[in-house]
Amino acid sequence: MAIVGWLDRNFEKVFILVNYVAMAAIIFIEVIRRFVFAQQAAWSTTIPIYLFLWIVWIGCAYNVRIRAHLRFDEVRMRLSYNGQFACLLLDAFLWIVFSLVVIYYTAEQVMISRDNFAIVQGTDNVLQWWFYIATPLAFALLIIRCLQNLYEDCQAFRKGEPFQIQTSVFGE
Secondary structure (H helix, E strand, C coil): HHHHHHHHCCCCCCHHHHHHHHHHHHHHHHHHHHHCCCCCCHHHHCCCHHHHHHHHHHHHHCCCCCCCCCCCCHHHHHCCCCHHHHHHHHHHHHHHHHHHHHHHHHHHHHHHHHHHCCECCCCCCCECCHHHHHHHHHHHHHHHHHHHHHHHHHHHHHCCCCCCCCCCCCCC
Protein backbone atom coordinates (compact mmCIF):
# COMPACT_ATOMS: atom_id res chain seq x y z
CA MET A 1 0.00 0.00 0.00
CA ALA A 2 2.94 2.34 0.52
CA ILE A 3 3.68 2.09 -3.19
CA VAL A 4 0.10 3.01 -4.07
CA GLY A 5 0.27 6.04 -1.78
CA TRP A 6 3.57 7.11 -3.28
CA LEU A 7 2.17 6.72 -6.81
CA ASP A 8 -0.92 8.70 -5.83
CA ARG A 9 1.24 11.58 -4.63
CA ASN A 10 3.96 11.47 -7.28
CA PHE A 11 2.80 9.75 -10.49
CA GLU A 12 2.17 12.90 -12.48
CA LYS A 13 5.34 14.65 -11.32
CA VAL A 14 7.57 11.69 -12.20
CA PHE A 15 5.81 11.07 -15.50
CA ILE A 16 6.11 14.72 -16.53
CA LEU A 17 9.75 14.87 -15.48
CA VAL A 18 10.70 11.74 -17.43
CA ASN A 19 8.92 12.94 -20.57
CA TYR A 20 10.34 16.44 -20.27
CA VAL A 21 13.88 15.12 -19.88
CA ALA A 22 13.40 12.82 -22.88
CA MET A 23 12.00 15.68 -24.95
CA ALA A 24 14.82 18.05 -23.96
CA ALA A 25 17.48 15.37 -24.54
CA ILE A 26 16.19 14.63 -28.04
CA ILE A 27 16.15 18.31 -28.94
CA PHE A 28 19.58 18.99 -27.40
CA ILE A 29 21.28 16.00 -29.02
CA GLU A 30 19.72 16.65 -32.40
CA VAL A 31 20.70 20.33 -32.38
CA ILE A 32 24.29 19.31 -31.67
CA ARG A 33 24.13 16.66 -34.39
CA ARG A 34 22.65 19.14 -36.85
CA PHE A 35 25.15 21.96 -36.34
CA VAL A 36 28.29 19.98 -35.53
CA PHE A 37 27.93 16.85 -37.66
CA ALA A 38 25.44 18.06 -40.31
CA GLN A 39 23.16 15.13 -39.50
CA GLN A 40 19.74 14.87 -37.92
CA ALA A 41 17.27 12.09 -37.21
CA ALA A 42 14.14 12.58 -39.28
CA TRP A 43 11.89 11.99 -36.27
CA SER A 44 13.69 14.46 -34.00
CA THR A 45 11.29 17.29 -34.75
CA THR A 46 8.08 15.24 -34.35
CA ILE A 47 8.65 12.97 -31.33
CA PRO A 48 9.25 15.90 -28.91
CA ILE A 49 5.96 17.44 -30.03
CA TYR A 50 4.15 14.19 -29.34
CA LEU A 51 5.87 13.87 -25.94
CA PHE A 52 4.60 17.37 -25.20
CA LEU A 53 1.03 16.04 -25.51
CA TRP A 54 1.72 13.71 -22.60
CA ILE A 55 3.30 16.48 -20.55
CA VAL A 56 0.43 18.91 -21.08
CA TRP A 57 -2.48 16.58 -20.41
CA ILE A 58 -0.94 14.74 -17.46
CA GLY A 59 0.01 18.18 -16.12
CA CYS A 60 -3.62 19.21 -16.42
CA ALA A 61 -4.67 16.26 -14.24
CA TYR A 62 -1.94 17.11 -11.75
CA ASN A 63 -3.06 20.72 -11.49
CA VAL A 64 -6.63 19.61 -10.86
CA ARG A 65 -5.36 17.34 -8.08
CA ILE A 66 -3.44 20.14 -6.37
CA ARG A 67 -6.37 22.50 -6.91
CA ALA A 68 -4.42 24.97 -9.00
CA HIS A 69 -6.10 24.68 -12.39
CA LEU A 70 -8.80 27.02 -13.73
CA ARG A 71 -10.29 28.19 -10.47
CA PHE A 72 -11.51 31.45 -9.04
CA ASP A 73 -10.51 30.96 -5.42
CA GLU A 74 -10.20 34.65 -4.59
CA VAL A 75 -13.95 35.00 -5.18
CA ARG A 76 -14.77 31.64 -3.61
CA MET A 77 -12.95 32.48 -0.37
CA ARG A 78 -15.34 35.39 0.15
CA LEU A 79 -18.45 33.18 -0.06
CA SER A 80 -20.20 31.54 2.85
CA TYR A 81 -19.18 28.01 3.83
CA ASN A 82 -22.20 26.52 2.03
CA GLY A 83 -21.49 28.72 -0.99
CA GLN A 84 -17.90 27.47 -1.10
CA PHE A 85 -19.10 23.88 -0.95
CA ALA A 86 -21.65 24.51 -3.71
CA CYS A 87 -18.87 25.93 -5.90
CA LEU A 88 -16.67 22.92 -5.20
CA LEU A 89 -19.53 20.62 -6.21
CA LEU A 90 -20.06 22.67 -9.37
CA ASP A 91 -16.32 22.46 -10.13
CA ALA A 92 -16.37 18.68 -9.81
CA PHE A 93 -19.49 18.35 -11.95
CA LEU A 94 -18.13 20.59 -14.71
CA TRP A 95 -14.70 18.91 -14.74
CA ILE A 96 -16.27 15.46 -14.98
CA VAL A 97 -18.69 16.43 -17.74
CA PHE A 98 -15.98 18.24 -19.70
CA SER A 99 -13.61 15.30 -19.28
CA LEU A 100 -16.21 12.80 -20.46
CA VAL A 101 -16.79 14.88 -23.60
CA VAL A 102 -13.04 15.06 -24.24
CA ILE A 103 -12.62 11.32 -23.67
CA TYR A 104 -15.51 10.47 -26.00
CA TYR A 105 -14.24 12.52 -28.93
CA THR A 106 -10.51 11.94 -28.52
CA ALA A 107 -10.95 8.18 -28.07
CA GLU A 108 -12.64 8.19 -31.45
CA GLN A 109 -9.66 10.00 -32.98
CA VAL A 110 -7.24 7.56 -31.33
CA MET A 111 -9.15 4.65 -32.83
CA ILE A 112 -9.12 6.23 -36.29
CA SER A 113 -5.36 6.75 -36.03
CA ARG A 114 -4.87 3.18 -34.80
CA ASP A 115 -7.11 1.63 -37.44
CA ASN A 116 -5.28 3.50 -40.20
CA PHE A 117 -1.83 2.55 -38.86
CA ALA A 118 -0.81 6.22 -38.86
CA ILE A 119 2.96 6.42 -38.43
CA VAL A 120 4.83 9.29 -36.74
CA GLN A 121 6.52 11.39 -39.41
CA GLY A 122 10.18 10.45 -39.82
CA THR A 123 9.79 6.95 -38.41
CA ASP A 124 9.08 3.55 -39.88
CA ASN A 125 7.17 1.89 -37.07
CA VAL A 126 6.22 4.36 -34.32
CA LEU A 127 2.45 4.69 -34.34
CA GLN A 128 0.79 8.05 -33.76
CA TRP A 129 -1.95 6.63 -31.59
CA TRP A 130 0.64 5.76 -28.92
CA PHE A 131 0.93 9.49 -28.38
CA TYR A 132 -2.66 10.49 -29.12
CA ILE A 133 -3.95 8.17 -26.42
CA ALA A 134 -2.44 10.62 -23.94
CA THR A 135 -5.52 12.80 -24.13
CA PRO A 136 -8.24 10.29 -23.18
CA LEU A 137 -6.01 8.62 -20.59
CA ALA A 138 -5.04 11.91 -18.98
CA PHE A 139 -8.66 13.06 -18.83
CA ALA A 140 -9.61 9.74 -17.23
CA LEU A 141 -6.90 10.44 -14.66
CA LEU A 142 -8.30 13.95 -14.31
CA ILE A 143 -11.70 12.47 -13.42
CA ILE A 144 -10.04 10.30 -10.77
CA ARG A 145 -8.22 13.32 -9.34
CA CYS A 146 -11.43 15.33 -9.39
CA LEU A 147 -13.26 12.57 -7.51
CA GLN A 148 -10.45 12.42 -4.96
CA ASN A 149 -10.82 16.15 -4.37
CA LEU A 150 -14.60 15.83 -4.18
CA TYR A 151 -14.26 13.09 -1.55
CA GLU A 152 -11.94 15.30 0.51
CA ASP A 153 -14.34 18.23 0.15
CA CYS A 154 -17.34 16.15 1.26
CA GLN A 155 -15.39 14.86 4.25
CA ALA A 156 -14.42 18.42 5.22
CA PHE A 157 -18.02 19.61 4.76
CA ARG A 158 -19.39 16.84 6.99
CA LYS A 159 -16.88 17.72 9.71
CA GLY A 160 -17.34 21.46 9.31
CA GLU A 161 -13.63 21.89 8.53
CA PRO A 162 -12.30 24.56 6.18
CA PHE A 163 -11.92 23.54 2.56
CA GLN A 164 -8.57 23.19 0.86
CA ILE A 165 -8.70 26.27 -1.30
CA GLN A 166 -5.37 27.00 -2.92
CA THR A 167 -4.66 30.22 -4.75
CA SER A 168 -1.20 29.33 -6.06
CA VAL A 169 0.47 26.50 -7.92
CA PHE A 170 3.36 26.80 -5.45
CA GLY A 171 1.18 26.53 -2.35
CA GLU A 172 1.08 22.73 -2.31
